[in-house]
Amino acid sequence: MPGGEPPRRRPRAERRDAVENREKILRTAADLIAVRGYQVPLSEIADAAGVGVGTFYRAFPDRAGLLEELQRRGYELLLTTLSRIKADGLTGADAVEAYLEECLTIANQLVAMPLRGGQPLADDAALEAKARIGAAIGDFLAEGRANGSVHADVTALDVIVCGTLIAMPLPYGPDWGATARRHIALFIRGMRSTPDVLP
Numbered sequence: 001m002p003g004g005e006p007p008r009r010r011p012r013a014e015r016r017d018a019v020e021n022r023e024k025i026l027r028t029a030a031d032l033i034a035v036r037g038y039q040v041p042l043s044e045i046a047d048a049a050g051v052g053v054g055t056f057y058r059a060f061p062d063r064a065g066l067l068e069e070l071q072r073r074g075y076e077l078l079l080t081t082l083s084r085i086k087a088d089g090l091t092g093a094d095a096v097e098a099y100l101e102e103c104l105t106i107a108n109q110l111v112a113m114p115l116r117g118g119q120p121l122a123d124d125a126a127l128e129a130k131a132r133i134g135a136a137i138g139d140f141l142a143e144g145r146a147n148g149s150v151h152a153d154v155t156a157l158d159v160i161v162c163g164t165l166i167a168m169p170l171p172y173g174p175d176w177g178a179t180a181r182r183h184i185a186l187f188i189r190g191m192r193s194t195p196d197v198l199p
Contacts, residue, residue, distance in 0.1 A: 022059045024049045026073055027109070029066055034108040038067065038117070064119075070112035071121055075129035077106055082136040092144025093192045099137065100163050100184045104177070107167035115164040134160070144191075154191045162187050 028049035032040045042063060046056040060066040081102045085095050103110065112118035120126075137156040144150025166183055169176035 018059070021049075021051050021055055025051060025056060025059055025066075026070060030070055030109045030111050033070075033111045038063075042066070067112045067118060068121060070109075071114070071118050072126065072129075074110045074113045075126065075133065077109055078103075078133050079129060079136070081106075082133065085140075086136070091140055092147065092149045093188050095140035095143075096137070096159050096191065097184065097188045099140075099159065100166060100187070101181075103163035103167050104180050104184070107169070110164075110167055113164065115161065116168060149193055150191055151193055158191075 025045065029040075029045045032045055032048060042056060043053055045066075046053045049056075060069065081099060085098045085102075088098070090098055110116065114120040134156045137159050141150055141154055141156060141159070145152055162184075166180040169180070173179070
């Protein structure tokens with residue numbers, strides 16, 4: 001425009017195929033890291049995801065960038081889980097049990113979380129996500145204490161640590177799904193003020 005500033009271009013939305021490739025890379029990376037550790041070659045992740053190495057590096061500049069994004073994605077998955085549990089009307093020990101079951105179901109997708117050895121992110125968004133997770137679990141526990149179904153000394157950190165541990169299968173031993181579910185049942189039984197009988 002004469003005498004004025006040129007119109008600003010809107011940032012282009014990420015192409016759908018780029019978004020899909022990014023998600024494939026993240027899911028594949030999480031699955032491979034869960035089995036082989038953080039040092040799995042990035043070229044193998046790209047190959048297993050069905051994308052070229054160039055596509056990988058357009059999405060993630062390096063291993064650190066990939067792990068950071070996996071951690072952010074882990075927070076999003078947990079927050080989505082907690083929102084769904086709340087929408088289902090669960091409270092107290094029932095809500096915590098549903099949360100722990102989901103931690104087991106999505107265990108591989110949580111490989112980059114700080115309690116599993118990931119470098120903790122310190123930016124505002126990550127700190128806010130962690131606070132929201134703790135607050136949501138705290139709300140479930142407060143509701144359980146209010147109706148007398150949950151012991152007063154159970155904390156959100158207790159639940160978060162339990163969720164982390166059951167998502168880390170032992171390398172050698174019995175069927176992990178059955179073992180982890182038994183530990184969830186024991187944990188829930190212990191936090192209830194009127195314990196259920198363990199099957």
